[in-house]
Every structure is written in structure tokens, then in C-alpha cells.
Amino acid sequence: xxxxxxxxxxxxxxxHPERLVSTxxxxxxxxxxxxxxxxxxxxESDEDVLLYETGHIPGAVKIDWHTxxxxxxxxxxxxxxxxxxxxxxxxxxxxxxxxIYGDKSNWWAAYALWVFSLFGHxxxxxxxxxxxxxxAEGRALTTDIPSPAVADYPVVERNDTPIRAFKEDVLAxxxxxxxxxxxxxxxxxxxTHMPAYPEEGALRGGHIPTAxxxxxxxxxxxxxxxxxxxxxxxxxxxxxGLAEGDDVVxxxxxxxxxSHTWFALKFLLGFETVRNYDxxxxxxxxxxxVPIAKGAERGxxxxxxxx
Amino acid sequence: MSTQxxxxxxxEIVDDFQAVSEPERLQLLLEFSRGxxxxxxxxxxxxxxxxxxxxxxxxxxxxxxxxxxxxxxPAFRLFFKAPPEAPTTRGFAGVLHEGLDGLTAEEIxxxxxxxxxxxxxxxxxxxxxxxGMTAMLGRIKRKVAAAARLHA
Numbered sequence: 001x002x003x004x005x006x007x008x009x010x011x012x013x014x015x016h017p018e019r020l021v022s023t024x025x026x027x028x029x030x031x032x033x034x035x036x037x038x039x040x041x042x043x044e045s046d047e048d049v050l051l052y053e054t055g056h057i058p059g060a061v062k063i064d065w066h067t068x069x070x071x072x073x074x075x076x077x078x079x080x081x082x083x084x085x086x087x088x089x090x091x092x093x094x095x096x097x098x099x100i101y102g103d104k105s106n107w108w109a110a111y112a113l114w115v116f117s118l119f120g121h122x123x124x125x126x127x128x129x130x131x132x133x134x135x136a137e138g139r140a141l142t143t144d145i146p147s148p149a150v151a152d153y154p155v156v157e158r159n160d161t162p163i164r165a166f167k168e169d170v171l172a173x174x175x176x177x178x179x180x181x182x183x184x185x186x187x188x189x190x191x192t193h194m195p196a197y198p199e200e201g202a203l204r205g206g207h208i209p210t211a212x213x214x215x216x217x218x219x220x221x222x223x224x225x226x227x228x229x230x231x232x233x234x235x236x237x238x239x240x241g242l243a244e245g246d247d248v249v250x251x252x253x254x255x256x257x258x259s260h261t262w263f264a265l266k267f268l269l270g271f272e273t274v275r276n277y278d279x280x281x282x283x284x285x286x287x288x289x290v291p292i293a294k295g296a297e298r299g300x301x302x303x304x305x306x307x
Numbered sequence: 308m309s310t311q312x313x314x315x316x317x318x319e320i321v322d323d324f325q326a327v328s329e330p331e332r333l334q335l336l337l338e339f340s341r342g343x344x345x346x347x348x349x350x351x352x353x354x355x356x357x358x359x360x361x362x363x364x365x366x367x368x369x370x371x372x373x374x375x376x377x378x379x380x381p382a383f384r385l386f387f388k389a390p391p392e393a394p395t396t397r398g399f400a401g402v403l404h405e406g407l408d409g410l411t412a413e414e415i416x417x418x419x420x421x422x423x424x425x426x427x428x429x430x431x432x433x434x435x436x437x438x439g440m441t442a443m444l445g446r447i448k449r450k451v452a453a454a455a456r457l458h459a
Binding site: 048049050051053054066067103132 | 333334336337340392393394396398430431432433435436
């Protein structure tokens, strides 16, 4: 860890307090000139592709999940070479502390953090509460786009296995804990969109059999910060029925909301084995011969699921 | 598809987008988001007109009104409201407002459904996000078609 870890009571209760920073901490670090020497880089990652341009944390660089982190041709993330070029261009070295924040309670910030983790970037943290909290507190914003000095970032092969699940992995995982973080309407398979809205992009509605429904936003408080350790335990150990040491897979529609939950399970509650199924419902709900469950019941593991 | 099928104002906007590079197109969309007119006071306190949207989309207020012209087809006025934290949605709304406000039902309904693709933004903002604009145009056309049937 190249930059000091924030010490506060709320974070100290988490399994990995070093993965979060508060708005106060970040504002103080910026005031101390932390962004001047490449030790700390602040990244904004939003759902809305123009939001950064309307004003952002002074010194923050922009990474767009859709256009920067995805391969243009393959339905996959960029490879080591592209990631190294992106990081270097943003002034990020391998030992840089990266703090990511974004809109909508850090959905897309958590997604970007998860992709950084696929490349094993060691010190990457989330700004608790994200963009909205920073703005709500009346903190400084700027439209100035920084031009960081190009850093040196090594080409590192992506290592998907520990934190990413593919469809086949999920089929093999059936019977072990799954968390569906979508809205209850998506989980049950009701049509959620109004007429004239684009379809959710799946031929069938429902959920992966046996998945527990814990909508992602329940892990966040009103101000977009993560709930306390005790509250998260009540949610995931209590309601979802997870047990310590469980091997867990989280999913949503395209993997962004489940990154938010993945972060909570992995770093705040300390589950060793948590994978994000980024194919999520857009893949599962369209795949041939995979089992689904409809309605509010979790459903059971189908006998033919592992054929 | 060419811009020939488009109303003049919309065709000009499309030409403006096509004339510049991809990064400049994003900047242009941002300008449209800033230029979206505020709602008139009389519409401001009508939450019932705010349409419910699913979780992954920004809330967008959209309503239409007709203006009687003597003997001619009525003109349609378009009203949008989108939050400042949704500049892309606001930008789409700004383009459609400037391009379609004050036109007749016939002119609006003649706009091809895939007109947003003409802006040349698909690569810069991804197809997934472009769907939001296509859906917005679809909703306008549906509302206009329904209103036009009432007036017929």
C-alpha cells in the first residue's frame, strides 16, 4: 500500500478497511498535494458518459467503463496491453494508490475497481458515497481536464479465475450460494419496463435457480455510503443465509450492480471466494438450455443443470 | 438513410454532428444538454406526468401539447425535464427538442425510428446508451400519434 490507509471507526469494523476512503480523507489528501507526484490518482467512472465533463473532483481523471475497459470486438474486457496503455495514460503506475468514485452510489466505480482487480492492481479503493456525497457536501468541483504525466505501467495478464465467473462456472456452482442483486421485479421475471422502453435485453425473465434476492441498493445507505458491518452481516449472513467461508457468486443484468455487492462481500465482510458473474442476466436469460426459476421463490437445483 | 427524410432543424443538427470528430460530438451533445429549456412553471408541479422508469435508466419527464393553427395541422410543443446528473439523457432530449419542437404530427411521425444513429455517437457512447435516445424518440412519436388520433 503506497498511500496511508484511512483510520476511522466505521471502516475499522470492515474486513478490509484499506479499501475505502471517505470524502473528508480525499479532500484532505488533495489539499496536501497527494495528486502531484503520481502516488495517488483519483478516477471517476460513471454510468453517464458526459457527467465527468459537467464537473468533477479537481485532479480526477475519467475512465469510461464501456469504452475504456471493454474490448471493441470480443465481448470481454481489455487485455493486459490495452490496460497498461490506459493506466499509463491516466498517470497510474503499478504501485499507485487509485481511488475510484462515480455516480449512482458507485455502481460503475465498483465495476471499474473490479476490472482493476482482474489485473491484480494492488491498491485500489472506493470513495465511500461516491460522486453524489462529494457534491452534497459542497466540495470543490472543476471542469478542468488534467493532463497527467504518462506513467509506466507493466503489461500484466488478466487473471479472471479468482473473482470472475463465466456461465459454465455458474452452472457448476449451482447448489452453492448465489446472490441476485437486481430489483425484485427483475428477480421474479415480471416485465419491469414501461411500453416504449427498451426491453431488458433478455428473452426470458426470472433468476438463476437457488439465487437469493438481495437488491444491491440495500447495501447502501441514503447517502450512497456502504452500510455498517453489522448491517451488512444482517443482510447477507442473516437474510441471504450466507455462512462464513462460503463460495459466493453475485450477478445482476450486466455485472455492474453486482460489482457493488461483490465489493461488499469481498472487502467489507471478508469472504475469501466471491466471484462476479458479469455475463449476468443478459447472458443467462438468453442462453440455450440453462435452467431458470420464476417468481419470488428461490427454486431448486435442477437435475439436468450440470449436463 | 440520409438526412433528406428529416425535418429541416433536425437535418441541420445531424449535419453538425457528422461534420465533427467523435470527441467533438460528445462536446456537442454536452452543449445540447446545457441548452435544454427548463419546464414552464405550470408543468413544474405535476409529478403525475413524471414517468416511472426501470432502475437502470435516468428519470425523464416528457410531455407534449398541441397548438391550434388556423385551418392547418396543429403544431406539437415538446417538454422535457431530466436531472443535471443525467447529461447524456439531457443531451438527447436537447437534440430532439431543438429538432422537433413546433412541428406537425405528420412531420414528427415521418422521422425514421433509427434517426439517432445518424448522429455518429454510437462508438463514442456505446450502442447500449444509444438505445436510450431511440426509446425517447419512440415515446415522442407514440404520444404524438395518440394525440393526432384524438384531433382527427
